[in-house]
Amino acid sequence: MFNHFASKAIVPVALSITGFVIVCVLILYSSIKVDFLRDAVRQETSLARTVVSAIRYNMMTEDRESLDHIINSIGAQKGIEHLRIFNKEGVVMFSSEPGELKRVVDKTTAGCIECHSGSKPTVRLGSMQLARRFVNARNHNVLAITSPIYNDAHCSAGDCHFHPPHQKVLGTLDIGLSTESLDRRLLSLRWKMVFFCIMVLILSVGGVSALLKRNLLTPINQLIEYAKKVSVNNLDKDFPKGISEIETLGQMYFDLAREKKCAETKLINIKKADNMSGRKGG
Amino acid sequence: MFLRRKQKDTQPLARGESVLSPDVRRQKIQDRIHYLKQQIYYSKWCMTLFFLISFGAAVNFRFLPPISEQAKHLLGEAPPPTLISVGLIVYAFSALILILGRMNTGSVRFRGWSHIGYLSAFYLFYYYTGLLRGNFWSVFIAGLTILGLEGYRVWSACSESIKKEKEILAILDK
Numbered sequence: 018m019f020n021h022f023a024s025k026a027i028v029p030v031a032l033s034i035t036g037f038v039i040v041c042v043l044i045l046y047s048s049i050k051v052d053f054l055r056d057a058v059r060q061e062t063s064l065a066r067t068v069v070s071a072i073r074y075n076m077m078t079e080d081r082e083s084l085d086h087i088i089n090s091i092g093a094q095k096g097i098e099h100l101r102i103f104n105k106e107g108v109v110m111f112s113s114e115p116g117e118l119k120r121v122v123d124k125t126t127a128g129c130i131e132c133h134s135g136s137k138p139t140v141r142l143g144s145m146q147l148a149r150r151f152v153n154a155r156n157h158n159v160l161a162i163t164s165p166i167y168n169d170a171h172c173s174a175g176d177c178h179f180h181p182p183h184q185k186v187l188g189t190l191d192i193g194l195s196t197e198s199l200d201r202r203l204l205s206l207r208w209k210m211v212f213f214c215i216m217v218l219i220l221s222v223g224g225v226s227a228l229l230k231r232n233l234l235t236p237i238n239q240l241i242e243y244a245k246k247v248s249v250n251n252l253d254k255d256f257p258k259g260i261s262e263i264e265t266l267g268q269m270y271f272d273l274a275r276e277k278k279c280a281e282t283k284l285i286n287i288k289k290a291d292n293m294s295g296r297k298g299g
Numbered sequence: 300m301f302l303r304r305k306q307k308d309t310q311p312l313a314r315g316e317s318v319l320s321p322d323v324r325r326q327k328i329q330d331r332i333h334y335l336k337q338q339i340y341y342s343k344w345c346m347t348l349f350f351l352i353s354f355g356a357a358v359n360f361r362f363l364p365p366i367s368e369q370a371k372h373l374l375g376e377a378p379p380p381t382l383i384s385v386g387l388i389v390y391a392f393s394a395l396i397l398i399l400g401r402m403n404t405g406s407v408r409f410r411g412w413s414h415i416g417y418l419s420a421f422y423l424f425y426y427y428t429g430l431l432r433g434n435f436w437s438v439f440i441a442g443l444t445i446l447g448l449e450g451y452r453v454w455s456a457c458s459e460s461i462k463k464e465k466e467i468l469a470i471l472d473k
Contacts, residue, residue, distance in 0.1 A: 025455065028451060029448060032444060033395045033398075033448055036391075036441070036444020036445075037391055037395060037444065040387070040388065040437050040444070043437035043440060044384045044387065047384070047434055047437065048384065051380075
């Protein structure tokens with residue numbers, strides 16, 4: 018199968034074009050995925066900051082009832098998988114899931130380890146380092162952000178309650194959003210890229226095959242048929258025309274066949290003459 | 300230069316060897332067949348080696364000890380992932396062009412070993428940046444294409460040459 022001219026010409030072209038296009042598409046997909054994810058993290062960070070700003074006043078006045086109400090309202094929004102605030106010791110103080118209250122967060126889990134990996138916790142991290150992806154108990158893909166609630170002059174000098182000025186982080190807000198829409202967009206992009214790859218493969222292989230068939234395979238087959246006809250002394254100039262190399266070959270076959278026929282005719286004449294002279298002599 | 304290389308690679312015997320005795324000539328042809336078969340084996344071994352390395356990369360080189368802080372400090376910051384990806388595209392493109400060029404000249408020598416080094420380097424770069432999982436398939440497909448095309452080129456050229464050599468051997472045996 019691989020010894021045929023068509024496969025010899027098509028396999029390298031198809032392999033190199035398809036392979037290269039797949040590599041480019043995979044790299045493009047990976048780059049777009051990172052961009053999508055970065056955008057989602059940016060939006061989520063912005064949402065976390067908005068929540069922190071919205072609850073700041075309630076935290077300063079220690080209005081726990083309002084705080085609880087805000088957290089529950091935001092947590093009930095579509096697409097929000099969880100929203101919780103835990104204090105510096107990792108105890109969940111407010112949560113959209115009532116069952117989580119007063120539970121201690123494991124500092125070695127994703128989202129916590131980024132700051133708590135060293136002996137002293139890191140105070141500030143980039144937004145991408147604060148993000149984590151996981152599948153929650155409801156089997157939903159979640160993109161979560163932990164946003165530290167920093168100490169400021171109002172907190173450390175507040176009348177209601179007191180945080181020492183040297184305490185940089187008072188607690189952490191943890192918000193998790195469903196990545197369903199992001200996953201759907203990525204899946205759609207993946208399918209579009211698969212179709213694109215298939216189209217490139219069909220176009221490249223189909224294009225090369227069509228050109229080869231039109232310009233090479235058909236004329237060669239016609240030449241083979243012509244050579245067969247010429248070999249049985251059927252002398253006509255019906256060789257394939259249009260491609261100069263094939264035409265030259267056809268012309269050469271024709272010339273060879275004509276010369277062969279002439280030689281044969283001469284030989285027959287010589288034989289006849291010999292026979293005649295033999296009879297006369299006999 | 301190209302023409303001379305082509306002749307050297309594809310012609311069964313060099314000029315002037317017709318004066319050699321049939322036994323010596325037979326031996327030379329057999330050596331040549333052995334060399335051509337060896338090139339095909341090399342391409343298969345190279346592909347197997349690449350699969351083994353890729354298997355390691357697929358499991359994120361779990362069997363390797365984690366890079367120590369000291370080693371990380373010594374190696375410095377990882378290159379940006381975009382730069383590695385651009386490097387991979389440029390490398391794949393150049394490698395394919397070179398292989399197609401060699402296909403054109405009819406060279407029978409297998410030249411895929413260096414690609415194992417380049418592809419492993421890409422795996423290691425992505426591993427070092429911590430993005431190997433997301434970019435494994437792009438390196439794997441690039442390797443499969445490059446080594447597949449190189450293997451096909453070597454197999455195709457060597458099979459043709461082996462056929463020619465065997466024909467000559469059959470004539471000598473008669």
